[in-house]
Amino acid sequence: MVNYPIIDLHEDIAYHLMGSGRLEEEFQDFDVDVPDRQSDIPKLIRGNVKVVFSAVFPIHDTYNPMIGERISSGYGTRSIKSYTPAASKLIGLEMIKIYLILAKRFGNRLRIIENYSDIEQVMNSDLIGLLISLEGADVLDDIYDLLLLHRLGVRALGITWNFDNRYGASCFTRKDYGLTADGEELVKLANELGIIIDLSHASRNTMIDVLNTSKKPVVISHANVQGVHKHLRNIDDEVLELLVRNHGVIGVTMIPSTIGPRPNTDSLVRHVLYIRERFGPDIIAIGTDFLGIEKTPRGLN
Amino acid sequence: MGRTSWESRKPPEDLTNIGEIAKFLNKLAEYGMSDSDIRKIAFENALRVLRNNLS
Numbered sequence: 001m002v003n004y005p006i007i008d009l010h011e012d013i014a015y016h017l018m019g020s021g022r023l024e025e026e027f028q029d030f031d032v033d034v035p036d037r038q039s040d041i042p043k044l045i046r047g048n049v050k051v052v053f054s055a056v057f058p059i060h061d062t063y064n065p066m067i068g069e070r071i072s073s074g075y076g077t078r079s080i081k082s083y084t085p086a087a088s089k090l091i092g093l094e095m096i097k098i099y100l101i102l103a104k105r106f107g108n109r110l111r112i113i114e115n116y117s118d119i120e121q122v123m124n125s126d127l128i129g130l131l132i133s134l135e136g137a138d139v140l141d142d143i144y145d146l147l148l149l150h151r152l153g154v155r156a157l158g159i160t161w162n163f164d165n166r167y168g169a170s171c172f173t174r175k176d177y178g179l180t181a182d183g184e185e186l187v188k189l190a191n192e193l194g195i196i197i198d199l200s201h202a203s204r205n206t207m208i209d210v211l212n213t214s215k216k217p218v219v220i221s222h223a224n225v226q227g228v229h230k231h232l233r234n235i236d237d238e239v240l241e242l243l244v245r246n247h248g249v250i251g252v253t254m255i256p257s258t259i260g261p262r263p264n265t266d267s268l269v270r271h272v273l274y275i276r277e278r279f280g281p282d283i284i285a286i287g288t289d290f291l292g293i294e295k296t297p298r299g300l301n
Numbered sequence: 302m303g304r305t306s307w308e309s310r311k312p313p314e315d316l317t318n319i320g321e322i323a324k325f326l327n328k329l330a331e332y333g334m335s336d337s338d339i340r341k342i343a344f345e346n347a348l349r350v351l352r353n354n355l356s
Contacts, residue, residue: 001323001327002323002326002327002329002330002336002339003323003326004326004339004340004343004344005343005344006319006322006343006344007343007344007347007348007351008319008322009347011319033320036317037318038312038317038318038319039318039319042320043318043319043320044319044320046319046320046321047319047320047321047322047323048322048323049319049322050344051344051347051351113355115355115356116351116352116355116356119348119351119352119355123348131351155354155355191354194354194355194356195354196350196351196354196355216353216354217349217350217353217354218350219347219350247349247350247353248350249346249347249349249350251347254312254313254316256312256313259313263312263313263314264313264314264315264316265313265315265316265324265325265328266328267313268313268316268325268328269328269329269332272329272334272342273332273334276334276338281338281341281342281346282341282346282349283346284341284342284346285342285346285347285350286322286325286342286343286347288319288322290312290318290319293312
């Protein structure tokens, strides 16, 4: 039985805790091993997880069938459900606060990661590190908001979620303008501050531009590969080649539609083997996206 | 995040929560992956990126 420490490059803990309040009667705290919940403290302990990139998803649900249908078609289905980056700064701050509250409430187990000595401490103890990771730069009105967010504990920064923004084009873009001039400055500032750039959800050109700009290794925190399964969120070989040169990593992910028609661990292993055969084992990591993956009700599958 | 109803209906059928992540590592071993490669995937590669950015 293989049981190594795990670094999970993407979990949507704050999104889960913020949204689950709507189901108050079923809501249980994060230290409870809730059946059917994709992650909580007991499960992180059981999984031997040492560091979790803890996402701040600063996007709000909304009704906008035009956008909903366009994005859903990219995933091969049809839905009017949609999202908006409006109010992303406030939502982002609330989500950061959730992580600070978790670390305070469960201080005997959770630790906010601010520097590498924190990483060393969690790797050598029973603590679990939460590395606060912004999923898209929509929160930033200008690049210097990153100074503020760094002070609040943010240590990873996605350029986009599925919306284009002033820093870069997203994987759902209709005109792939890549990384903008502001985006380039943002990457440089993140490199200076010690904030890891995350290319998940970015467009192909944005990824290529960042990989040619960043002086530090990046993460593609939660994605699989085009060579095994075509999907807008998956990564092609040219980008993987640049990732090798950057010494970054791609976190293979549990998002079913990115894995393939039969989303199980055997299918996921195909993505890992593909990357290893062509690009070697040094760029492969894990980014589950647990708590960000919706479930169908039991019995409806 | 794959939280949209269109993107994701459920996690992989045989790996439904983070407590079971060792199943994935064991599956890599079943497919002949070396211990050293599995360690890299589990944490060593990510640790390298963390060290190079946060130090």
